[in-house]
Amino acid sequence: MSKHIGSISEVKGDKVSFFLNKKSTLSFGQIIRINSDTNSFYARVVNAQSKSTLDTGEQLREAEGRENFGPYSCYKNIEAILFLEKRSNKIRSPTFNPNYMDRVYRMSVEDLKVLRLAGELRMGNLRSGEHTLGNVGINIDAMPRMMGIFGMTGSGKTNTELMINAQLIDQSPRAAGLIFDFAGQLLTGKEIGGKGLRNHPLFFSKVRFYNTKEEKMRIGLQTLLPWKLRTLFPDIGYPQSRLAKELHRRLGKGWIEEARETYIVKGHKGVADIAGYSNKAVIEALMSKLLHLNPTLFPPSNYSFVEDVIVNISQGITCLVDISGISSEEQRRVVCLTATGVANHYKKMWETKYEDWKQLPTLLITLEEAHEFLDPNKPKTIFSNIALTYRKYRVGLNAVTPRPSRINPDVFAELWTKVIMKTELKADRGYLTKNTPYLEYSDTEVKMLDIGEALLISEPKIRFAVPIKVTHYPKYLESKRRIDYNLPASKPLDEMDGNLKRILEAGEKF
Secondary structure: OOOEEEEEEEEEOOEEEEEEOOOOOOOOOOEEEEEEOOEEEEEEEEEEEEEEOOOHHHHHHHHOOOOOOOOOOEEEEEEEEEEEEEEOOEEEOOOOOOOOOOEEEEOOHHHHHHHOOOOOEEEEEEEEOOEEEEEEEEOHHHHHHOEEEEOOOOOOHHHHHHHHHHHHHHOOOOEEEEEEEOOOOOOOOOOOOOOOHHHOOOHHHHEEEEEOOOOOOOEOHHHOOHHHHHHHOOOOOHHHHHHHHHHHHHHHHHHHHHHHHHHHHHHHHHHHHHHOOOOHHHHHHHHHHHHOOOOOOOOOOOOEHHHHHHHHHHOOOEEEEEOOOOOHHHHHHHHHHHHHHHHHHHHHHHHHOHHHHOOOOEEEEEEOOOHHHHOOOOOOOHHHHHHHHOHHHOEEEEEEEOOHHHOOHHHHOOOOEEEEOOOOOHHHHHHHHHHOOOOOOOHHHHHHOOOOEEEEEEOOOEEEEEEEEEOOHHHHHHOOOOOOOOOOOOOOHHHHHHHHHHHHHHHHHO
8 A cells, every 4th residue: 555645735726735744755746646535536746845834024033043932833835736536446537626634645556557557668667756666658549649759968868769669669560660860879779878779689570771871772863753852842832843744744754864964964945945944043943953962862763762661661660761971951851752652651551442551550750850840930841741630541750859849839739649858948848838738837847857757648548747767778678588580500700701712712713
């Protein structure tokens, strides 16, 4: 049974105050239980005050040593906000509030069972003061309702990403992830004990890794149809789009290569002759965009790694796309094209092959630096559309950013699952607490969270802010059983080098 720690002193609406017993301790955000007749209420601690029964004048005189007073009481007054009520074994939002002198208790394991916080994607443990209780996680069906991970640099966002995506891998083929890694940390786990997704025991069978250094991560020019140009260049105008369509109609799949070669040799007049379009400014604007496409990422071919990503995800294989080492503009193009291709595949399957669509895994797209793609002051991207309209296709977005205040409010409102970590910048804290239900009184708590600590909200299942300690990813790996792929033992490197040398020498003789 949990320990009795205090008694209710005042109740007003959904806010309760109680006296904390001597030698009892609490922390901001801690969940407590209040027993009231046959009902139980659950509340979160949001404020604390130290008080005495002396009035202000008496306190000043005693502090200055001018007067001593007879017996008086010092006490700790705690404020908490109600969020759940248990009545007749049913859990719901509070229909009323507790009574004066009702008893207050710490959370127990039994209470954790009542709250039902252990979803399939386990993130960590419930924090109760200095202790942790059972598992806390989100459900797979919460993914299409969109989510976000917010916190300042160093707060533990990357570790949280690893925990969520590692368990997507565990849930394959029921679920899959499309992960965009901007800093190249998730594969190897830089700064997280050197353990990344490559250390997951299912990595070689359930994960496909792409990076800009390998030739397979390419998007051929011949796969770039005119409608994709708006994804590549959000600022492209209608006249340029119309010109691109005409060039494609007349030149076919090699339209970009041929138009660029013609422009280099003959200038805008050469392109005008092909398209039957004479506006010099429009031609030069479009050709400038096409000529500046990175030739390494966009070679003249009909292969696109995006098609490979779609095939893998459809089979429940998580795809990790490492886009570190290229410019921010190139990152934006690769990310938007890839996400558009995958999201549109889900949409098309829902519209034309519904029975096959039902066999697709539930998808979560993890987007780091999300504020760069969801800023209302920048051109709209596919990620805004995903957040607003792709829920019914079972495509979810996980927006990861240290700057939540730069996310479009309409998009932020659609993120039903939020993992809020330590945030010191006042503008970001204010944005989080003002635009997230159940966080109206949590500004101080968000500022004081420790590394790896978070507040979790996942509607409609978790309709309150749950204080959690996110599991350290290397510790999670320790609990996983290694997978034996029954591969033959590899030969020593010196023996392999010797064999290779003999083969080369034999070849030279002929």
